Amino acid sequence: MNKHDVLADGKVSDLRLTNVIGVDIGSRQAKAVLVYGEEIQTAITASGVDSQETAARLIRKLGKQTGIEPRDIAYLVGTGYGRIALDFDAFPSEVVTEISCHAMGAHFLNAGTRTIIDIGGQDSKAIKVDPDNGRVVDFVMNDKCAAGTGRFLEKVAELLDYTLEELGEKAKLSEKKLEISSQCVVFAESEVISLKARGERREDIAAAIHFASARRVRNLVNRVGLEPELVFSGGVSNNPGMRFALEELIGHPIRTTKLDMVYAGALGAAVFAQRYYEGIHAAAEKGVA
């Protein structure tokens, strides 16, 4: 992809360095963004047990796509759940939280972003962003239970005999409003089974589950205070059922971007990689490094 086709207006010149990589190791999926020349290359894979190996796999993938070797990499920033374990010999690297990276990535994809909903495999977050620079102004995380996370949706998809990809699509075909009162994966499971036993349509149950999850996420957004423009990032951002439920409950449209928002964290990490690289060189020029 050409940077001009993906990044927000005015942001292309801010991402000028070549061969910087952002790697976002989530709890379910690992994503990477490589900036080289005028191009942006992405890669995605399932997160393995070993974060280092997962990152190496992503780098190999990007290498195959672009011909770039590890020795060519100027800087890498790791983010996400598995960032702590990342360390490389072939090139300099740093770690930055996924909160900062999603904010920066969203800013580069939609410069007016002020609020982000980020739903990943194991937690959900609401992040407030300064549209002038993409920095985090405030954030709140829900990790107390699986409700409002990808893991919750995954479990429900299994119960309804849908794939995870189907779950959101099917939810949009709902014709009847059902209530799921429990927010806990374990208890929601028995509620879903009861609804199935009552003969309720799977599409309606799927929609009810998305609305139950979205209610938790709405509370997070209320905590930081919704300010337009709103974007949706993370592994669940591709789920049309969740997107619909969030827009309905929050009463505000979610902006679309030209790059799949599952890559927002990795793109933000690549932006930070450029800044760290420039920081090293600026320090070296001053004789500080």
Added chain:
Amino acid sequence: MSLTTTDKRLVEPVKSFASGSDIRNLHKLHGQLTYIEQSKKEHAYSPAVVKLYDLALSYVADAETHARNGGRVARVMGPWMAPLMYAMDIVPIPLNELDRSGSDDTITIAEDHFQLPKETCSMVSSMLGDLYLHRDRPIKDLVVFNGRCEPLNIASDLVAAEGYRVHRIEAVNRPLDNDPERLAVTVRFLADELADLAIRLTGKPVDLARVEFEIARSNRILGKVRRIFDLRKSNPLYIKTLGTMFMVTGSANFFGKPEQYEATLDLLIEELITADYIRSARGKIVQLAWVGGRSPAFGLYKTIDDCGGAVTAWATPNSWSQDWPRARNPLESIALQILGKTGGNGLGSPVHRLKPIERLVNEFGASGIIFYSFLGCFRGVHQEIQRDHFQKLAIPSIGLEGTFHVGPPSGQLLTRIRAFIEMLS
């Protein structure tokens, strides 16, 4: 039911680790002892900080030896008992001073043996389990302040059946409107309770002159703690976050050795006056205030340092930031301290503590506040009230909830802290 004791973990050798200040090595550090050993190595330049850690580490073991040799030791609730206890030649140990053992067993015991619900505050569950594990050890007296928290009262009832002697101080809270007449009544009531406690513990009234002496000593020590915090303003990383947490903790009960604790503070002051400035590996230092409970997950403090932060202001139940109040009767001084005239402790409405926190934040130049509470503790609600207040003042804050049982901090907690510091950097 067979239970594993935590004791063997106390003597577990400390693992070696690759390098000091790198966030990526954090997962290699587990357990409080490991963090303390790591911090001692980082503070090799400071004999005073190393001594401070040694005092903390030997606290419970030395107190138990003292008890075995016929000395008096009591586990006490709240950070206000030192003057009264030392005046009766009783070594106080805070009820929540666990064995730095990294034990999950304590929670299991609370849930399985005592049948506490899972939702119970993790501090209460841990303390209950810890007391159960120590039931055959020589310290049997527990001094419990009824107003601290109801689940704790229940826990103390439960351990009474395990052979502990539970001594209660009946509760009163500071009146919300600070009405002087009502305050005077509560102070008198509490002072009477303290006088009764002394008789229950020793069989005789406490020597008020000794209490007066101990209050004066506490004030002298608190003055030294404040001096250290003042000196640290211009060199925040000379004593890193974990070390300052121990200094604040020690300011309540002096780790059972008031003279040694005070001498350590003197040494620390001398060191700080002439110390070279310690730079952060991350460049600029983000100064923070820590408000609420102290996390036993020591990795949080290390993360703060490693990410370029430093806690320069602590608003914990230990009211180190001001002297003990003086009254005609020294027991009334203690009562006033319990009631939190200075607003530092955890009693009564959380709004009492807003101004003292504000003072600390301003005085120590904190650019953000970390509010910390334990999972299941009602103080999590206090935290939200306080956070709202500071949000209106445009002072950024973050609310953290952690468990009380000792172990590595969860990844989410570390992410929150790191992201908060990134936000303020």
